[in-house]
Amino acid sequence: MIIELGHFALILAALVGVVQMVVPLIGAHKGWRGWMSLADPASVMQLGLVSFSFAALTYAFVVSDFSVELVASNSHSAKPMLYKVSGVWGNHEGSMLLWLLILVLFGACASLFGGNLPPSLKARVLGVQAAVSVAFYGFILFTSNPFERLEFPPFDGRDLNPLLQDPGLAFHPPFLYLGYVGLSMAFSFAIAALLEGRVDAAWGRWVRPWTLAAWVFLTIGIALGSWWAYYELGWGGFWFWDPVENASFMPWLLAAALLHSAIVVEKRESLKAWTILLAILAFGFSLLGTFIVRSGVLTSVHAFANDPERGVFILAILAIFTGGGLLLFALRASAMEAKGVFSTVSRETALVANNVLLAVSCFVVFVGTIWPLLIELASSKSMWQFGGALVQNPFYAMGLFDRPEQVSVGPPFFNAAFTPFMVVLAIILPVGAVLAWKRGSLGRAVKSMVPVAILAIACGALAFAMQTGRTAMGPIGVVLGVWVVGGATMDIWLRTGRGDIGSRLGRLARLPRADWGKFTAHSGLGITVFAVAALLAWETEDIRVAQIGDQWDVGIHTIRLNEVGPLNGPNYYGERADFTVLRNGRDVGHLYPEKRIYPVASMPTTEAGIRNGILRDVYVVLGDPQTGGGWAARTYIKPFANWVWGGAILMAIGGFISLSDRRLRVAAGAAKAKPQGVPAE
Secondary structure, X not given: OHHHHHHHHHHHHHHHHHHHHHHHHHHHHXXXXXXXXXXXXXHHHHHHHHHHHHHHHHHHHHOXXXXXXHHHXXXXXOOOHHHHHHOOOOXXXXXXXXXXXXXXXXXXXXXXXXXXXOHHHHHHHHHHHHHHHHHHHHHHHHHOOOOOEOOOOOOOOOOOOHHHOOHHHHHHHHHHHHHHHHHHHHHHHHHHXXXXXXXXXXXXXXXXXXXXXXXXXXXXXXXXXXXXXXXXXXXXXXXXXXXHHHHHHHHHHHHHHHXXXXXXXHHHOOOHHHHXXXXXXXHHHHXXXXXXXXXXXXXXXXXXXXXXXXXXXXXXXXXXXXXXXXXXXXXXHHHHXXXXXXXXXXXXXXXXXXXXXXXXXXXXXXXXXXXHHHHHHHHOOOEEEEOOEEEEOHHHHOOOOOOOOOOOOOHHHHHHHHHHHHHHHHHHHHHXXXXXXXXXXXXXXXXXXXXXXXXXXXXXXXXXXXXXXXXXXXXXXXXXXXXXXXXXXXXXXXXXXXXXXXXXXXXXXXXXXXXHHHHHHHHHHHXXXXXXXXXXXXXXXXXXXXOOOOEEEEOOEXXXXXXXXXXXXXXXXXXXXXXXXXXXXXXXXXXXXXXXXEOOOOEEEEEOEEEOOOOEEEEEEEEEEOOOOOEEEEXXXXXXXXXXXHHHHHHXXXXXXXXXXXXXXXXXXHHHOOXXXXXOO
């Protein structure tokens, strides 16, 4: 009965969404306040109904109600409770319901915390947000119903994908969806501003908190996914340029660009058109990521589903909202004329450069991600339908592609094509941050950064002197990391003005939280840049067949295989090894890598043994038993591995600190709003 109530609540929420989509937009167009005010209770009602629907599905997983097809396909009675709950979104249908829950949550938050928004703008924002919700209601109810019953329930379920039975993956999707869906608010504000015909400084202030929140959640979600891949998959890496990884990274890049662009709109009322375009594209890339994950058009270890019908539905949603947004953007271009002017040397110019680098790097990742699909499409011998006639694939017929081979674009392409843009971004970031608005002095900015440059070069030279016969990537990463962190430190110090150290320290403590958030986030970026370069440049690897009692040296450590024994878990079995880690002959710890087999899913997994350290990780993976005796064993020494995620955590913390700044909250900017009906010039 609870399942049927959950299904009914979802249908009722869809009907409320349709009302919220239509009535407030008509009211805003006609100036009818009563109609506009309907958006507030409707958005809260949607949240209540979808929350009940999601709770009903969660209940079915918790009590192992195998009469529900989704539970039978993705759960098991012996599964730990954490993974019973995470199983709700560890599948296509449940994850889309989570997506919808977060979507209506953001809409309700805009209603509850946007009380000082102009009524017409608020009505249009909530109306557009409801339109997005209605599209996903339709997608779930018509193609992905999570409440389907089985006529003959099985005795037990088929279990959740073993790779998803992990704490990292239990929390990774919710944070990622908070980021993906959070960008829908920036999209709704952009479309509402286009409909209203006004983009001004107040709009820039309103849209920033939503974009910042989405960017922070995306940062956390991406970091959790990277951390999970590092310790769970046994490959020893943290980023593989997988299509689904790229699908989350592309909107992250555009959201970062949108954040900085909105600052220019708020401060100088410039870059209006570019900021609106970024808001549309950022959400468009979020929808693109959903399409990649769920359509099966690209192969990925992360993919949820392989269903062309669902893929077409999502593609239609992508085309309607992104295409419609771009069309409206073209029609309303006259409403986004920039007011502020600035010289070539100014903070505005630095932010433009920041935007260009982030946008182009996103385009590079996009091309590398979809290139295999384009090549496969063009080289296929399949017939294409035009009107009522079937014709040969024109690209294949012209002989442009005579070998329909599988094409892949891997890390070498992305590393070579993407890295230069990030290097340039890291170089200009500290200098651009200290330039004055409107008209700055490049000489003065560079002069203030001379001590930081000297420190960065000295640290890079020290790293180069300490390493022997290795790539220059490590020292370059040291220089860039110190340069970015030192630049952020110098920037916040310069904000204290002049005077003795005591008075400047006092002013330092009184700086706005947004300044401290900027410092923390930029420092986190510098640490991540350094850690990635150091890890890739200075990693040590050893692969061998080891007998019980064997020991070998890897870098400054000695590894000894003590034993391999049976392993029995709540819903898996396998082998567990005991490795001793020695340094200078001293026992510094034991590692216990595992090879698990989940019998219900008939799937093996690898659990790496990792000794985490501040300066390095010792990473051991147990392989398969060998015919001649012994076990395959892979050992890595990974310098500064934890700094990768430490930097990401700092970036997220910086975002939260900025969000806590009273000036950046939506209501705080409303006082600066222009009177209703004053168009942008």
